[in-house]
Amino acid sequence: MASIPLMVNLDKKKIVIVGGGRVALKRIAVLNKSEAFITVISPHFQPEIKALEKAGFLTCLEKAFAPDDISDAFLVIIATDNPEVNESVRNAAPANCLLNDASSAESGSVQFPAAVKRGRLTIAVSTEGASPKFAKHLKKELSERYNEDYEAYMEFLFTARQLLKKADLSFEEKDMHLQIILSKSYLDPREQEKKLLQLRDLL
Ligand SMILES: C[C@@]1(CC(=O)O)c2cc3[nH]c(cc4nc(cc5[nH]c(cc(n2)[C@H]1CCC(=O)O)[C@@](C)(CC(=O)O)[C@@H]5CCC(=O)O)C(CC(=O)O)=C4CCC(=O)O)c(CCC(=O)O)c3CC(=O)O
Ligand SMILES: NC(=O)C1=CN([C@@H]2O[C@H](COP(=O)(O)OP(=O)(O)OC[C@H]3O[C@@H](n4cnc5c(N)ncnc54)[C@H](O)[C@@H]3O)[C@@H](O)[C@H]2O)C=CC1
Missing domain, CATH: 3.30.160 (Double Stranded RNA Binding Domain)
Incomplete structure (x- = not known):
């Protein structure tokens, strides 16, 4: 197996999770950060999954898996506790869908x-x-x-880079600014503010 890292945007994509237990719930917690259409198929559900359905975040189908359930899925997640069911999901998965198998990294095409x-x-x-x-x-x-400080720092880096892209500077000058803002001192919000003011003046 040779997997490669890849960031994926799942907005508007159809995701089917087979199994409604603890692992399914962990996957939903991650997938809910996107605007994907999530369907969970299982004879039984963790109460938290039903609560998320009530809140409008996903659809629960209270039944055992059937091959038709995944015919148009972009991403299929196998999360049941039954190896035979898992095997039938693998066999029914559309050739071009992404497949995640929580019971075996090698059996799927993507892992969490x-x-x-x-x-x-x-x-x-x-x-x-x-x-x-x-x-x-x-x-x-x-x-x-x-730590959490990096969230604001990322926004600072993003804004600074957008400003630099628009500024009338040479490649070397832009590169110098992009290098300078990697310094630890810019984790401080006051330093971020000062630098952004300075960059805005360049426009
Ligand atoms: C293939 C994969 C599934 C996939 O890609 O969907 C998979 C498969 C399996 N996990 C099992 C067990 C455990 N998994 C964890 C924890 C995590 N497992 C995660 C990912 C993955 N696990 C994928 C591979 C990723 C990789 O290798 O890097 C993490 C990173 C992300 C997440 O799940 O959210 C999350 C930690 C992150 C966090 O907490 O932040 C713990 C520890 C714990 O929970 O404390 C245990 C118990 C200890 C142990 O068994 O090692 C079993 C045996 C089940 C059984 O025996 O019944 C299988 C099946 C098998 O054996 O392959
Ligand atoms: N982090 C990870 O990736 C981990 C992965 N695992 C793997 O994930 C599997 C599931 O673990 P849990 O969620 O803890 O189990 P669980 O017992 O909480 O949930 C299993 C779910 O599968 C459903 N199910 C059973 N038959 C079904 C069918 N015919 N069709 C649809 N759904 C069906 C059950 O109703 C239940 O909701 C484990 O067997 C193991 O292989 C386990 C632990 C950690």
């Missing part, structure tokens, strides 16, 4: 990493099934190293 989100910054750790526990451990270390 352990991820830290700080606004526009995503740090994701994958071990391709070697040790999800190590992925979780490393995520914890990284989430401490890159």
Whole structure:
């Protein structure tokens, strides 16, 4: 197996999750950050999943899996506790859909990493099934190293870069500014503000 990292925008895409247990709930927590259309198919659901349906975030179909359930899905997630059902989902998955199998990294085409989100910054750790526990451990270390301050810092970097793109500066000058703002001192919101004022003056 040789997986590659890729960020994916799931807005308006159809996602079908087969199984309504704990793992399904974890997947929903991540997928709900997009504006995807989520359907969960399962004879039983975690109460939190039913609550999310009530709140309008997804659709629950209270039934056992059938092959037709996934015929037009962009992403199919296998999250049942029954290996035979999992096998029938794999067999029914459309050739060109993304397939995630929570019971086996190799059986799917995509896996869920352990991820830290700080606004526009995503740090994701994958071990391709070697040790999800190590992925979780490393995520914890990284989430401490890159704390909540990085969310505002990312917005600062974004705004600064947009301003620099518009400024009438040479490639070298722009590159110098882009390098300078990587300095730790710009984690301080006051330094961010000062720098943005300076960059706005360049326009
Ligand atoms: C293939 C994959 C599924 C996919 O891609 O959908 C998968 C598969 C399996 N996980 C199992 C078990 C555990 N998984 C965790 C934790 C996480 N598992 C995650 C991802 C993935 N797990 C994908 C591979 C990603 C990679 O390798 O990098 C994380 C990163 C993300 C997330 O799930 O959200 C999340 C941590 C993140 C966080 O917490 O932030 C823990 C630890 C714990 O929960 O404390 C345990 C118990 C310890 C152990 O068993 O190691 C089992 C055995 C089940 C059984 O025995 O019944 C299987 C099946 C198999 O054996 O392959
Ligand atoms: N982080 C991860 O990725 C982890 C993955 N796993 C894997 O995920 C699987 C599921 O784990 P949990 O969610 O904890 O189990 P769970 O027991 O909480 O949920 C299983 C769900 O599958 C549903 N189900 C059973 N038969 C079905 C059918 N015919 N059609 C549709 N749905 C059906 C059940 O109603 C239940 O909602 C495990 O068996 C394991 O292989 C387990 C732990 C962690």
